[in-house]
Amino acid sequence: MQTKLKVDKAVKAILLVSASFSILIVISIFVFIFRSSLPAFKEFGIQGLLGELTWRPANGMYGILAMVVGSVMVTLMALVLGVPLAIAAAIFLAEIAPRGVQAVVRPAVQLLAGIPSVVYGLFGMVVLVPLVRRIPVTGNSGYGLLSAAIVLAVMILPTITSISEDAIRAVPRSYKEASLALGATHLQTIFQVLLPAAKSGIGAALILGIGRALGETMAMIMVIGNSVILPAPLDNNPLTVFLSQARTLTGNIAVEINYASGLHASALFATGVVLFVLIMLVNVSARAIIHRGNPSAG
Amino acid sequence: MKKLLIALVLIASLLLAACGASEAGETLSITGSTTVQPLAEKLAEGFMSQNQDVQIDVQGGGSSVGVKAAGEGTSDIGMASRDTKEEELNQFPNLQVHVIARDGIAVVVHPENPVNDLTLDQIRDIFSGKIVNWSEVGGPDAAITVVAREEGSGTRDAFMELVMGKDALIMDNAILQSSNGAIRTVVSTTPNAIAFLSFGYLDESTKALSISGAAATEENAANGIYPVVRPLNLLTNGAPEGIVKAFLDYVFSAEGQATVRAEGYIPVK
16 A cells, blocks of 8 residues: 555655646747847837837847738638638538548548658649749749648648537537437537537637747748738738738748848847747637636636 | 865866866867868868867858958857958958968859850849840740858859949849759759859759850869959968968968868868
8 A cells, every 4th residue: 555655645646747848948049049039129229129020130120010911811712711611610520521431531531640741842842833923914924822721721631620520529419419309400410519519629629729820930931932021912902911912920030040040040039939928828818718707618 | 064074075076077078178269251161170170180189160150240250359260161251351451361271163054055155244144034034045935043141151152242342232033952962863863954053062963154265164263264252261360370370371382272172162272
């Protein structure tokens, strides 16, 4: 009995250390990038970095507002394109598809998650970009928000689909039976009972999707064009803003860190801090929304 | 007691070994341009294989860092992928510049683009966004897609200095890629693209334009007919002596210059 208790305690301690480890890593990463970004924040202030549009390190201009807008826009576009598809696929897999179909579709969706992002980028570069370039608008190079958003939508698809499917499956069977017994059709049951009951799980899926989208780097660099401009319509049609080039926060760091030193490097770390804060904000606010909708959800 | 003795002997022999290592060899530090760095590393490898007792450390940092390191003596040799500036020579009057190789920068377009030749002025106007359609320079009626390297790249710096001059900037709408390889892929898949590439990256997937009639060839770059050529420099503070001189002699030897060619640059000898 005595030794069993000891083993118990030891295992608990090991688990605690393992759990604390990830917190420790997050904190040390944040401390590191924050400290490295201090020179830039001291020199330009938050206003000079976040309030300025022009990023021209050779001339000492380090405004990252255009990149914030670029990251947010491409993420929102990817969500608009990807989320309906992902949730529809989750409903199909959880409720509609027969076993045989599930056995083919589910691994296929999961396989998407295993493809390295550089392969997505390459596909985007040689297949998607030339297709987008066919849209007849002057100045449309094919590289830009639309191509990037399509690539990103496919990349967040597996995350959102699998977690949403699990959430729908986790809804107690009695809900569905009660709904059907009351005379609701299968579709009515899905949309008015199962989806609302699974919404905290689906919300979690969306947060993970947004996190993945904001953090994606390599594929974005390859298709978004990386120009440091505020996305703007190419002609009189406001929709052509989606064909505009842009740069993401992650792309800014990855593209320029090779040769950066001094203030330039520090400003790139400041870009990292902004990205960090942005992702924290998304997580916290999404959590708050989920909790408000469903107080019992963890 | 016996264990203690063994431990003491071990420690003593370790200390001796450490001293021996640092006394036997000479070290040489090279700092600067990240463009010259890979070449310098290859040259250092070749030199060290012939001179086993010499240790060469090659570090990046950029051309300006290289000039400063050589001038202030924090490194034995500085590396720069551009000409030394007037104010740098004023600051460090003893600085000696050794051109070890040259690198041509080609202006490239998609292979199917009918344009074959541009003037430096036309190239400047295209990259700064003044000329926006290929028809303005004798091509088809199509918008020009400008592709460039990212801020801080040595190739971009050299292109800015040799083509854009003091006042012109590369347009903000330019597509930026962070390596010569990525630039080549973008140009080879984008019919109306124009970009600049180091000579070492030219192949049939892109077409190099001639500039005012001078074709982008190594010969033209070596004899000064092709205008967009940058030197790859090693810098020393005062005349090279001892181990520094030995290394520079190796760089200018047939073997060193063969390494220059193998790395895709134009030899100087």
